[in-house]
Structure formats: C-alpha cells, structure tokens
Amino acid sequence: MTIASATASATDTAAARVAFNDKKYEAALGLAESAIATDASDVKALFIAGASAAKLERVEVAIGYLKRAIVIDPVMISAHLQLGFLYEKTKDLAAARESWKRVVELCGESDAKVKILAKKHLNNLSEP
Amino acid sequence: MALVAGVTLCACAGSRSAMRQDVDFSLIKTVGVDAKPAVAAFVSRELLRQGVKPLSGQSRDTTADALLSIVVTRQTPEKNYVIRPGKSTQQTKLENSRDTADTITVTYSKDEGHAPIEVPGRYPYVNTRIGSSGEVLVASYAQALVTGELVRPGKGDVLWAGTYTYEGFDLESALEGAVRGLILEIPFSK
Numbered sequence: 001m002t003i004a005s006a007t008a009s010a011t012d013t014a015a016a017r018v019a020f021n022d023k024k025y026e027a028a029l030g031l032a033e034s035a036i037a038t039d040a041s042d043v044k045a046l047f048i049a050g051a052s053a054a055k056l057e058r059v060e061v062a063i064g065y066l067k068r069a070i071v072i073d074p075v076m077i078s079a080h081l082q083l084g085f086l087y088e089k090t091k092d093l094a095a096a097r098e099s100w101k102r103v104v105e106l107c108g109e110s111d112a113k114v115k116i117l118a119k120k121h122l123n124n125l126s127e128p
Numbered sequence: 129m130a131l132v133a134g135v136t137l138c139a140c141a142g143s144r145s146a147m148r149q150d151v152d153f154s155l156i157k158t159v160g161v162d163a164k165p166a167v168a169a170f171v172s173r174e175l176l177r178q179g180v181k182p183l184s185g186q187s188r189d190t191t192a193d194a195l196l197s198i199v200v201t202r203q204t205p206e207k208n209y210v211i212r213p214g215k216s217t218q219q220t221k222l223e224n225s226r227d228t229a230d231t232i233t234v235t236y237s238k239d240e241g242h243a244p245i246e247v248p249g250r251y252p253y254v255n256t257r258i259g260s261s262g263e264v265l266v267a268s269y270a271q272a273l274v275t276g277e278l279v280r281p282g283k284g285d286v287l288w289a290g291t292y293t294y295e296g297f298d299l300e301s302a303l304e305g306a307v308r309g310l311i312l313e314i315p316f317s318k
Contacts, residue, residue, distance in 0.1 A: 043258070044259045044263060076258065077257065078256040088297065124308055124312070
C-alpha cells in the first residue's frame with residue numbers, strides 16, 4: 001500500500017467515524033467500505049463498517065466485518081463485544097458464548113464493567 | 129398439587145430474587161403465564177426449557193400449579209459512538225438527571241463543530257478500544273428490566289419474586305434475555 005492510498009483510507013475511516021456518530025449509518029458504511037477497499041487491514045474501518053451495518057439491521061453483513069476485524073486484531077474487545085450481542089440476536093448461542101468468553105479473557109481491570117457484562121451474558125446463555 | 133406451607137421469605141445470595149424456603153418448587157409442573165403478548169411467548173419458551181408446562185388463557189387460573197406474572201418495568205434503547213478521547217474529552221454526570229450516577233456526557237476532541245455526545249443508560253461502557261488507534265467504543269446497549277412474581281393460584285401466596293436486567297443488541301434481544309434470566313432464577317429444579 002502506498003502512502004497516498006494509506007492517507008485516503010485514513011481519511012475515509014475518519015469520515016466514516018464522524019458519520020457513524022451523527023447516526024448517518026448508510027454513509028458511514030459506504031465510507032468504511034471505501035476505506036476497506038483501499039486497505040483491507042484497516043481494523044477501525046472494519047469495526048465501523050460492522051457497527052454501521054448492525055445499526056442498519058444488516059446483521060449478517062455486520063458479523064462478517066467484525067469477524068474480519070478480529071482476524072486482524074484478535075484482542076479487540078469492542079469487536080468481540082459487538083459479536084456477542086449480534087450472535088445473540090441471530091440466536092447463534094454457541095457463537096455468542098464464544099464471543100463472551102473472549103471478552104472475559106481479554107478484559108483487564110480498566111474493563112471491569114464490560115467483564116461483568118460478559119459474565120452475565122455467559123450465565124444467561126448457559127444450557128438448562 | 130401439594131405445596132408445603134411456610135411463611136419464611138429468604139433472599140438468595142447474589143441475585144435480586146427471594147423465595148419461600150418452605151416450598152418445594154420441584155413439585156411445580158404447570159405454570160400459568162400472565163404477561164403481555166409480546167412477553168408471554170418468551171416466558172412460555174423459557175418455562176418449556178426448564179421442563180415446566182406453560183398455560184395461558186382461562187385454564188391457567190384453574191389448573192396451574194402456580195401463576196407467573198411478569199411485567200416489563202423499564203426499556204432503554206441502545207446508543208453507540210466511536211470517539212477519539214483527547215484532552216478535552218469529558219465524562220460528566222448530566223445535570224437534572226434522575227439517574228446521574230450512571231449517565232455520562234462525552235465530548236470528542238478533534239471533530240470541530242460537533243456537539244457533545246450524550247450517552248444515557250445505567251451502564252455506559254467506555255474504553256473498549258478499537259484497534260491500536262486510540263479510538264474507543266462508547267456504548268449504552270439496549271436494556272430491559274423485568275419483574276416477576278410466582279403465586280399460588282386462588283390463595284395469592286407469593287412463592288417467589290424477582291427482578292432481572294439484561295442488555296441486548298436491541299430492545300427485543302434485551303427483553304428476551306431479561307425474561308430468560310428471570311426464569312432461570314426460579315428454582316424449579318430444587
């Protein structure tokens with residue numbers, strides 16, 4: 001990847017983030033996908049694409065982007081967290097449990113609230 | 129069904145529920161469901177998962193071993209933001225909020241012209257990082273709080289009572305999880 005393409009990717013990712021925060025999820029998804037087309041390893045763009053697709057209720061698309069993000073950055077708590085919620089939504093409870101387990105494993109002291117959340121979900125999803 | 133009479137209420141450690149200690153819950157095989165239609169289906173499914181037969185309609189009042197009433201007490205929609213924390217990032221309690229301890233305002237530092245982001249909710253999750261760039265996900269997920277009471281039909285004795293809060297991708301997921309969690313707390317297998 002050239003410096004010019006890296007700059008273009010970063011610009012699109014930054015714009016995607018602003019669009020996401022402004023609740024312009026269609027625009028955010030498009031910008032994030034543009035950034036990913038330039039730099040397929042841009043985990044921030046992958047995350048925003050996933051989060052935007054989730055907001056647009058394109059859950060399978062969202063899961064796809066978030067899974068790509070954790071392949072590149074396996075310790076990305078936010079992506080595992082989002083996946084936990086999305087797998088629950090799709091009733092893929094085995095996958096949800098795996099995501100929540102990863103969140104528990106990855107959370108440090110600064111993520112104590114997230115860890116509690118993940119443990120609660122694991123308990124909730126246990127087999128009767 | 130023979131339920132052993134008793135008057136002692138005892139809170140279960142670590143949960144927001146309490147049950148009669150003198151009741152053999154394993155004898156409860158059929159439970160009447162009293163909930164709004166959107167919730168009742170979740171309740172019936174979870175009862176079935178616990179090996180208990182749910183009853184609805186008029187038969188629930190006459191033939192059920194117990195009657196389970198579940199009410200959705202609170203629902204809060206989700207909010208998610210991706211921010212770049214900086215020197216001017218603030219996390220403050222909102223003024224005039226009834227729930228100040230759990231409500232924050234976040235401003236993000238490098239996006240000119242953007243108003244502060246308000247993230248309401250009992251459990252805003254801050255500092256889940258996104259890659260190595262320093263951005264974090266600030267999220268307040270959809271939340272549902274449900275309360276329930278298990279009573280003996282006819283007499284109205286409360287056998288068990290509890291509340292459960294759960295977060296989900298959306299309100300439906302949160303509500304489904306809250307109902308599941310609440311029913312898991314009822315000691316049907318004991």
